[in-house]
Amino acid sequence: MAPGERSEEVHIWYTAVYEAVQEIPHGKVTSYGHIARLLGKPERPRQVGVCLKHLPSPSADRSKNSATFHSGNVPWQRVLNAKGSISPRGPGAASQQADALRREGIEVRQDAMGQYTISLAEYGWFPDALPSESGLVESSDEEDEEAAADHA
């Protein structure tokens, strides 16, 4: 399926992932696998990564910006792999994510292999359920307008 024309079911999945990622508190991080579990699909951490990979850049059109998910309103940088490190991908992408995390006060370390790692014990966010689904959160108007630079 082309990114532009997703089936109904896939679109719902993308939306759910983006909304879940938006619930990760500023200064906290979680894993692809945890997002998948929160959405009731523990076998698809990989598909969470796919969603973030396709996260569009902020559009020049503002009206569209507020209504669409993009790297400016979805804190993609707060999602790490199960080991608590930034999944290596394109050159430069990892260091960019590391910078974005440090920018929000998270301590990112680089090990001998050049891997960026974060202390999950200190910054991990692993609730049993999404705050929005616990039925208690009336979501006041709080947003994470930081976001970070776009990815390459």
Next chain:
DNA sequence: CGAATGACTAGGA
């Protein structure tokens, strides 16, 4: 359209 890929992970060697 079939085959390969990958922002993943748990489990086993």
Next chain:
DNA sequence: ATCCTAGCCATTC
């Protein structure tokens, strides 16, 4: 601790 494998499934070749 590190390396390998199987399962995963939308996207890309």
